[in-house]
Amino acid sequence: MENEWSYKERKVISIGAVSELTGLSERQIRYYEERKLIFPSRSDRGNRKYSFSDVERLIDIANKREEGVRTDEIRMEYKKEKVKEDRETRKKMIQGQLNARFMGQNNGKRFS
Amino acid sequence: MENEWSYKERKVISIGAVSELTGLSERQIRYYEERKLIFPSRSDRGNRKYSFSDVERLIDIANKREEGVRTDEIRMEYKKEKVKEDRETRKKMIQGQLNARFMGQNNGKRFS
């Protein structure tokens, strides 16, 4: 499970390959980065590196652009999604801590 | 599930990135291809493209080489593994067909 995740998030794809995968021009891909829609990492020499996750986002961006959505609107949408995700992540982390505490009690491992 | 598969098998990583990922020199990576241990695909222009799966195999190769195993021995090992896998795949396919036939009967959808 951890493993599948790394394949999807690992930034190893060059812009040329991303261009083929998405059908977008390199110019477009770089521009979406300039507009803060996508965040590739850089290799030692400075070449952009993308993940499969980035590729999927670019395809999503392409679809929205076709519908006439502006880049700043797309950015807003992603921002909202991120806020929502973060809220859920926090929720789960708190649940995790509570669970850990109860399990501790069941095991009679409380300190005080 | 299909999806996770494609991330792992999709050949999109350039030799430079593979070199960083595996710690092997490009020379070594190309040589292992020459010895039929690894099978990258090629981009339009002829650049080698590797999958995460290929990267894992290269790491495995590197480990074996460190143990002093020769490339032709490594090739043999992979060949044996492949034969075994193919046998199991065939087995599963036959099972699948049988299951499909029985389900057909249960649905009363036989022709003759």
Next chain:
DNA sequence: CGTGTAAGGAATTCTGACACG
């Protein structure tokens, strides 16, 4: 705003070969 293009340079990749062993 979003995208194309020409520009010049730097890094990438490719192949075939020589080297050592």
Next chain:
DNA sequence: CGTGTAAGGAATTCTGACACG
């Protein structure tokens, strides 16, 4: 056998800019 290296060329990628709209 396995790997390093120098060689020369072709394709890749990068940035900043001008263009159109």
